Amino acid sequence: MLFNSIEFLLFLPTVFFLYWFVFKNQLRAQNVLLLVASYIFYGWWDWRFLSLIIASTFLDYFIAIQLGKTDVSKKRKFLLVISLAGNLGMLGFFKYYNFFVSSWIEAWSSVGITMEASTLNIILPVGISFYTFQTLSYTIDVYRKEMQPTKSFIDFAAFVTFFPQLVAGPIERASHLLPQFYKNRTFDYQNAVDGVKLIIWGMFKKVVVADNCAFFVNKIFENPEAYSSGELFVGMVFFAFQIYGDFSGYSDMAIGISKLFGFDLMVNFKFPYFSRDIAEFWRRWHISLSTWFRDYIYIPLGGSKGTQWFQIRNVMIIFLVSGFWHGANWTYVVWGLFHALMFLPLLLFNVNRSHLITKSYGWLDFAKIGVTFLVVCIGWVFFRADSIADAFQYLAHLFELKSLGLSLFYKTNANLMIFALSALAVGILSMQELVWVIKKRDLPKISAFGALLLVLLIFFMGSFKNQMDFIYFQF
Amino acid sequence: MKQFLVFIGKIVLVLLLSAFALDFIYTTVFAQSEARNKVENVINSKPQDYDVIILGTSRANNHFVSELFEKEGLKTFNYGMSGAHLFETSLMLKLMIERNWEIKNIIVETDLNLSNEKRDDGTFGRFMPFLHKSETITNHFKKEADFTELYYVPFYRYIQFDEKVGFRAWYKTLLNEPTNTLANNGYYPLGHNPKANMKNNIEKLKPLRNRYFEEIKQICKANHINLIAVTTPMCSNVKGMEYFKKVKALYPEIKEYEHVVDGDEYFSSCGHLNDKGARLYTAKIIEDLFKK
Numbered sequence: 001m002l003f004n005s006i007e008f009l010l011f012l013p014t015v016f017f018l019y020w021f022v023f024k025n026q027l028r029a030q031n032v033l034l035l036v037a038s039y040i041f042y043g044w045w046d047w048r049f050l051s052l053i054i055a056s057t058f059l060d061y062f063i064a065i066q067l068g069k070t071d072v073s074k075k076r077k078f079l080l081v082i083s084l085a086g087n088l089g090m091l092g093f094f095k096y097y098n099f100f101v102s103s104w105i106e107a108w109s110s111v112g113i114t115m116e117a118s119t120l121n122i123i124l125p126v127g128i129s130f131y132t133f134q135t136l137s138y139t140i141d142v143y144r145k146e147m148q149p150t151k152s153f154i155d156f157a158a159f160v161t162f163f164p165q166l167v168a169g170p171i172e173r174a175s176h177l178l179p180q181f182y183k184n185r186t187f188d189y190q191n192a193v194d195g196v197k198l199i200i201w202g203m204f205k206k207v208v209v210a211d212n213c214a215f216f217v218n219k220i221f222e223n224p225e226a227y228s229s230g231e232l233f234v235g236m237v238f239f240a241f242q243i244y245g246d247f248s249g250y251s252d253m254a255i256g257i258s259k260l261f262g263f264d265l266m267v268n269f270k271f272p273y274f275s276r277d278i279a280e281f282w283r284r285w286h287i288s289l290s291t292w293f294r295d296y297i298y299i300p301l302g303g304s305k306g307t308q309w310f311q312i313r314n315v316m317i318i319f320l321v322s323g324f325w326h327g328a329n330w331t332y333v334v335w336g337l338f339h340a341l342m343f344l345p346l347l348l349f350n351v352n353r354s355h356l357i358t359k360s361y362g363w364l365d366f367a368k369i370g371v372t373f374l375v376v377c378i379g380w381v382f383f384r385a386d387s388i389a390d391a392f393q394y395l396a397h398l399f400e401l402k403s404l405g406l407s408l409f410y411k412t413n414a415n416l417m418i419f420a421l422s423a424l425a426v427g428i429l430s431m432q433e434l435v436w437v438i439k440k441r442d443l444p445k446i447s448a449f450g451a452l453l454l455v456l457l458i459f460f461m462g463s464f465k466n467q468m469d470f471i472y473f474q475f
Numbered sequence: 476m477k478q479f480l481v482f483i484g485k486i487v488l489v490l491l492l493s494a495f496a497l498d499f500i501y502t503t504v505f506a507q508s509e510a511r512n513k514v515e516n517v518i519n520s521k522p523q524d525y526d527v528i529i530l531g532t533s534r535a536n537n538h539f540v541s542e543l544f545e546k547e548g549l550k551t552f553n554y555g556m557s558g559a560h561l562f563e564t565s566l567m568l569k570l571m572i573e574r575n576w577e578i579k580n581i582i583v584e585t586d587l588n589l590s591n592e593k594r595d596d597g598t599f600g601r602f603m604p605f606l607h608k609s610e611t612i613t614n615h616f617k618k619e620a621d622f623t624e625l626y627y628v629p630f631y632r633y634i635q636f637d638e639k640v641g642f643r644a645w646y647k648t649l650l651n652e653p654t655n656t657l658a659n660n661g662y663y664p665l666g667h668n669p670k671a672n673m674k675n676n677i678e679k680l681k682p683l684r685n686r687y688f689e690e691i692k693q694i695c696k697a698n699h700i701n702l703i704a705v706t707t708p709m710c711s712n713v714k715g716m717e718y719f720k721k722v723k724a725l726y727p728e729i730k731e732y733e734h735v736v737d738g739d740e741y742f743s744s745c746g747h748l749n750d751k752g753a754r755l756y757t758a759k760i761i762e763d764l765f766k767k
Contacts, residue, residue: 006631020476187479189478193479193482196482414643417643417646418643451486452486455493456493459497462634
């Protein structure tokens with residue numbers, strides 16, 4: 001079920017009504033309701049997907065219980081390995097099997113050896129990477145004795161499947177979200193109003209910014225050779241805003257919806273396009289994933305301790321794994337590599353922490369923001385292109401600077417109209433976020449009047465055709 | 476909670492008022508227009524008399540040269556619409572009848588479109604502004620899965636089909652910006668395209684006993700209209716031409732014209748004749764069906 005669909009418009013008030021009016025002050029019943037609602041929400045795509053998430057839930061629930069019963073190191077490790085193998089095995093099979101098979105065949109064929117192997121017709125379950133990482137965080141935390149295993153299967157299953165963030169995050173830590181299922185939740189007016197405003201803001205980002213930009217992005221990336229350097233530049237910038245509006249819009253809506261039910265989710269984006277270097281970008285972009293990698297891979301690997309080579313290795317691993325997490329395509333790996341290469345100089349010169357989010361902005365910082373944004377945009381070309389060759393071709397045409405013409409955007413009246421809408425939407429988003437960045441806010445703060453204005457903008461400027469899927473669902 | 480419900484109520488109220496207002500504004504503007512596309516041209520029309528009306532997809536729109544019929548003294552208009560399915564073709568005919576059009580002959584392109592009973596969103600969207608205006612449209616769309624939302628939720632129809640009846644279309648309609656859709660009495664000539672892909676594969680298509688073609692037959696019979704159902708040409712490099720034999724087996728009354736124009740120089744793409752080809756094809760149709 002998509003957040004921007006009619007079904008969800010009926011689903012959300014129904015669950016809200018049952019939650020606060022029928023099951024008010026009944027913690028267990030509320031959790032059961034959230035679990036059932038989450039299964040309906042997820043099964044709406046394809047009921048067969050439910051079997052996987054239920055299997056993953058059972059696996060980690062029982063593994064954690066067993067972990068809680070033993071202090072024998074070998075047994076604990078064995079249990080952790082079962083959980084990792086089960087979860088990552090499912091993820092690997094459904095997301096990466098075909099990729100590995102075809103990459104294997106291609107690798108051999110490049111040295112002249114022809115191999116035959118069949119790929120499978122596998123449907124990628126929506127959001128599998130998100131809930132797999134969420135359940136894994138639970139088992140690993142229990143293994144590390146950082147939290148106690150829960151005895152309530154319902155609470156755990158509701159945590160794994162919590163519908164607002166199930167398919168595209170934020171990837172919640174068990175230690176943050178799970179305890180919220182144990183406590184009685186009381187309705188808080190201000191919290192709920194803030195939630196609604198976040199939902200509206202997220203919807204604006206999705207249907208006004210992202211979906212309008214998508215019109216030109218799809219056209220340009222489909223056949224970059226046909227466009228001028230100027231058009232390719234705009235296409236690249238529009239994709240940056242498309243993916244940001246799409247993904248952070250979903251996160252805002254997820255956080256907002258959770259607030260309606262008395263839950264607090266972690267902030268996933270802190271205005272990343274106002275970063276002054278790549279290190280800061282990764283402190284602001286998809287925070288739930290980057291901190292997951294930091295806590296469960298980077299630090300266990302040694303983090304920034306040890307020799308310089310050791311640090312470089314860890315950084316490379318973390319960025320490559322992050323790229324690979326996004327999808328079964330070498331383009332994502334190259335995207336990760338690109339970011340690693342942009343990050344490493346900062347690490348080597350020990351300036352990777354010179355732009356902490358809390359640090360105020362000076363005038364020079366705006367030049368740094370521009371450069372960082374450009375670097376991020378170049379990375380997005382790899383992320384968006386169908387193949388690495390396509391990405392290089394795109395960039396080659398872009399930097400040829402043969403023509404800076406922008407005729408695509410005014411070739412027809414329809415194009416001019418969509419371009420104007422997209423540019424206006426990007427402008428509104430950027431100006432508003434600039435204000436919040438300067439005020440050092442973590443989350444958008446919108447007045448009641450602003451919310452009403454946004455509702456009207458969504459109506460007037462929204463692109464609703466075919467209810468475009470959120471890009472990150474595929475991951 | 477009460478305070479929150481009031482807050483939500485205010486937002487819903489603003490939303491509803493905006494939706495009703497926008498729905499009203501959009502509908503009013505579209506209701507005034509009759510020259511920007513064929514759907515509104517029929518819906519906002521007064522009673523008309525025609526010797527020949529042509530219906531179908533782009534393979535009707537680009538293949539039947541109205542001018543050649545007119546030269547024979549036959550008042551003709553080509554209402555073929557690119558992308559349209561028989562679902563919309565049948566509705567167009569119903570609307571003409573509802574508006575008391577007097578039609579002697581209807582030529583319906585019935586070939587590849589027989590394989591489909593679903594709606595075409597692009598054409599379907601053009602009917603949206605008139606959903607409440609015509610009972611015929613309402614009844615025709617009633618069985619669609621999203622009918623309730625489209626009919627009852629204000630402005631939803633414009634959101635859902637914004638490519639055809641969204642802000643851009645509304646704005647152009649408001650400015651009364653002309654289109655060339657109705658030029659040449661509805662016929663849209665295609666040029667020669669040297670880069671065109673002159674092959675096609677229609678092996679997977681299967682003609683159906685199409686309920687909307689059945690509807691068209693019934694309407695014509697009830698209104699004493701001479702129905703001429705024809706197939707139209709394809710280029711020579713098509714896999715699955717047996718499709719047309721299946722059409723013939725299913726509907727013996729459909730006249731076979733898929734082979735009457737031969738040679739890639741007469742085609743703009745494999746499924747569409749260029750102007751030169753269309754003139755040959757139309758001349759043959761007139762010769763066979765209107766002169767003999």
